[in-house]
Amino acid sequence: MPETKIRKARQEDHSSLCRFIEIVDNEFCPPLSMRGNGIEKRVWECLTGKHSYYLIAEDHSGPYDILGTVIGVIGCNKFWRKENDAYINLMCVHPLQRKKGISRALCQELERELMNDGIKKLYVCTWSTNDAAMRFYGSNGFIPYCIMKNDRGNRVDTIHYRKTFQS
Numbered sequence: 001m002p003e004t005k006i007r008k009a010r011q012e013d014h015s016s017l018c019r020f021i022e023i024v025d026n027e028f029c030p031p032l033s034m035r036g037n038g039i040e041k042r043v044w045e046c047l048t049g050k051h052s053y054y055l056i057a058e059d060h061s062g063p064y065d066i067l068g069t070v071i072g073v074i075g076c077n078k079f080w081r082k083e084n085d086a087y088i089n090l091m092c093v094h095p096l097q098r099k100k101g102i103s104r105a106l107c108q109e110l111e112r113e114l115m116n117d118g119i120k121k122l123y124v125c126t127w128s129t130n131d132a133a134m135r136f137y138g139s140n141g142f143i144p145y146c147i148m149k150n151d152r153g154n155r156v157d158t159i160h161y162r163k164t165f166q167s
Ligand SMILES: CC(C)(COP(=O)(O)OP(=O)(O)OC[C@H]1O[C@@H](n2cnc3c(N)ncnc32)[C@H](O)[C@@H]1OP(=O)(O)O)[C@@H](O)C(=O)NCCC(=O)NCCS
Pocket: 024, 027, 028, 091, 092, 093, 094, 097, 098, 099, 100, 101, 102, 103, 104, 105, 125, 126, 127, 130, 131, 132, 133, 135, 136, 137, 139
């Protein structure tokens, strides 16, 4: 893993987070820019929400002067459907920094924080053509519990996962 620091994002990180998400936008199905009110609003709502936040991974050693230092992000909504659950609303890593354990580190840190807050279940979903994400969730303790056939297009299913924390 590169020299990476993980921290909670602040409102001042809004524009660098948006610029980072734009880099990976088209890898999402559908792209994040096509969902709801777009990336800027999505990020702002998560940064300012009472029960939502992002953890970001930053690399201060690389040549990221133009794009900023963000190389990965995970976002969550706490107390999502019940008071002891949470939902991962975003996870992505810079294309040049993948397969180095950055998502795993972000997810582990998120889980640590959520457990400290008394969260017992963590939910996430992905789509059936996203091999990297399916492998990631499968190898990090998430169990698929619902598949919505053709939800995102012809033969592109939505797969819902959940992870129950052991206390
Ligand atoms: C999915 C994604 C976030 C993974 O981030 P990452 O930092 O590269 O993941 P990690 O290095 O922490 O990988 C941890 C494990 O996930 C699995 N994994 C991650 N990327 C993989 C890939 N391309 N192919 C197969 N397995 C993969 C592996 O099991 C890996 O463990 P290993 O390296 O010991 O084999 C990244 O590929 C990404 O940003 N994709 C585009 C956005 C996206 O699809 N987000 C998820 C939406 S639900």
